[in-house]
Amino acid sequence: MSRALRREYLDALGLDSWVLRAPAAAPPLPSLVAPEGSAPLAVPDAAPLAVPDPAPSAGREAGCDWQQLRERVAACTRCALAQTRTRTVFGVGDPAAAWMVIGEAPGAEEDKRGEPFVGRAGQLLNAMLRAIGLAREQVYIANMLKCRPPNNRDPAAGEVAECSPYLDRQVELVRPKILLVVGRIAAQNLLQTTVPLGRLRLKVHVYGPAKVPVVVTYHPAYLLRAPADKRKAWDDLQFAREVATRG
C-alpha cells in the first residue's frame, strides 16, 4: 500500500497514526499503529498453501436460503451449547460481501446481544476494517460456532463438527472473494491444521470446493491483550487487501 493511500485510510479514521480515539468516559481503546515507512507486502505468485480438502459442503444445510438457515440456527440443539447459550449468534453484514470475517465463537457480550464482534474487540475489528477501506456493513461477519462456550473455553471438536455446516452454508451464500479468519482457534479448525497461527499468517490458504482464498490474522480480543502484535495485524491486513484485489 502506498503511503498516500495509507494516509487516506488513516485520515478517514481521523487519526494521525493508526490510533483509535476513545470517548472521554470510556476506557481507552487499543491502537493499531501503522508503522511509518512500511513497505507494501508482496502477494506471492506461488500456489496457495495446500490444505487437506475440507470438503465443507453445507451438508444438512444444503439448499437453505438465508431465512431458513437463520431459523435452523435459532432453533438448533445439535450440541450441548444450546443448553447454556442466551442467544444464538448467526452473523451480520452484507449477505453478498466481497469480504467475510470469521472468528471463533461468541463471547459474553455477543451471547447477550446476538451479534458477533461487539464490545471492545468488535470496535477494534471495525477500526481494522476501516483502515483498509471497509465499513463493518460492507463485510459479512460470522463465527465458527453460533453459541457461546461457557466461560469462553475453547470449542470442543464435536461442537465444531456439529456447527460447521451452518458456516459452510453461509460461505456458500455470501460467495466472498476472501475470508479473513481471525484467531488461532478459527484458523486451525477452518484449515484443519495444527500449525501455529504465526506460521499461517501471510500465506494464501484456500477453503472449500470453491477454493475461496483465506488469509489469517490475530483475533481482535487477542490484540487487546497483546498490543505489540498490532503491527503484525497491520501487515496481515495489507496482505489480505492485496489478495482480495488480485482475486
Ligand code: SF4
Ligand atoms: S453451537 Fe452450533 S451446533 Fe451447537 S447448538 Fe449452537 S448452533 Fe447448534
